[in-house]
Amino acid sequence: MKAFGFLSFGHYAIGGQQGPGAAQVLKDGLAIAQAADEIGVNNASFRVHHFAPQGASPMPLLGAIVGSTRNIEVGTGVIDMRYENPLYLAEEAAALNLLSDGRVALGVSRGSPEPAWKGWEAFGYTAEAENGADMARTKFESFLAAIDGYGVAKAAPVEKQYPRMYRSGTPLPVFPQAEGLRKNIFWGSGTNDTAIQAAKDGVNLMSSTLVSEADGRTLGEVQAEQIRAFRQAWKEAGHDWTPRVSVSRSIFPIVSDRDRQLFATSATGEDQIGSLGEGRNVTFGRSYAAEPDVLIEQLKADPAIEAADTLLLTIPNQMGVDLNVSILQNFAEHVAPALGWIPNTEGKVTGYAID
Incomplete structure (x- = not known):
């Protein structure tokens, strides 16, 4: 691991539920990113979901972050291409990249299941495949052509x-x-096949928060195989630059009594098997919560973290700015250096070389 950042799902409360509203969550996301920039955290990323009380339109928030920070890169994990106009997204991405002096790590993909049935149709788009994968692929190709200047x-x-x-x-x-x-675009992949396709397309790899395989291996083991397949396909494709690979985990360093009270019960001893409602089981990653020395050994034993160059910590955004900044600070001070972290002081992050 050379870099670490955070991934916020942007959950907010609606309909009288307890918790921060949408406005507060957006402002908190900005404040967390600003504090993370001061710490030297490398990346601030945000999930994108539609028809749900979560982050949905990332560009205003990312623009606010790059305008008020010096070094941290901004990104998404991931933009659902089924809902996007690829040419308009290309214009937005280019403008953000120019405003930020290249501090962009934009994750895009087919996206995950949404509350709405074929919600992209409400946005004015149609697909032949029931899950919209065909349309997402076509749009992604148009997006790449547009950002490449064709x-x-x-x-x-x-x-x-x-x-x-x-x-x-x-x-x-x-x-x-x-x-x-x-070089600043990532494809969010949950399978070996899509990781290999990302390599052929010449974009970076963002290994998903879950994977489609549920065969008894850990998330880290499955992702490590995915990363190997990506890098081998990259070599075979003959691209002339070195790609990056990111993975995400829920990690809570326990360095105080408050941390212990809040997070000690969050730790799960193993990954979870579940379903996304698409007729197949998937593997979800475990949550880590322990004292720093224990965390370091646990994370070093995760082969995907070892293979990736960037680790994104999924943060409990609903719990406010101070708590989330303390999670990032604790990780930066007590865990990340032992994993090879290089603090971000120049606004750029580079990946590992490929053997």
Whole structure:
């Protein structure tokens, strides 16, 4: 592990439930990221879900963070391509990358099941596959073409242009363009096949918070195999740059009586098997909560953390700014250095070299 960050699911309360509302959660996300930047935490990432009281439109929050921090990179885990206009997303991503001087680590994917049945149709999109995977793939390809600067439209006849800028029929890219943006894009993968496809596409890998295999192996073991497959496919594809790989875990260092009271019972001894309602079982990662020396040994034994270059801590965002900042501070002071952490002081994070 060379870098660590946090991943917020952005849960908020609605309908008279106890807990912070949407406005407070957004403001808390900004405050946590600002404090994390001062600590030297490398990444601030946010989940994206639709038709649920969670984060759904990340760009305003990410823009606020990059405008008020110096070094921390901002990202998503993940943007659901089924709900996106890929060209508009390309414009937003490029603008964010330019504003942040390249401090973007944007995770995109097909997305997970949502409360709405084919909710992307309400957004104006249709798919042949019931889960929308075909549409997500097509949109992702359009997104990559757009950020790479390919023409995605044609210039109007000169006499109909305003202002008159191009010859009729000239292929037009979207603007702005941010050189090298593809190197800041991650595909959120839950299977070996999608990890290999990400390598072929020439984007980084964000191994999911769960994996589709449920064969008795730990999440770390399955993800480590996925990472190996990704890196081998990357070598075979012959790309001329080194990709990054991130994984996420729920980790709570216990360094005070308050930590013990809040988190001691959060630890789970093993991963969990569950279902996402798509007719297959999946493996969810365990939660870690222990004193730093114990945590260090547990995390060193996780082969996916060992193989990845970035570890994202999933944080309990509903519990407020102070508590979440203390989790990050405790991890930075008492755990991360033993795992090879390099504090972020230059606004950039680089991945491991590929053997």
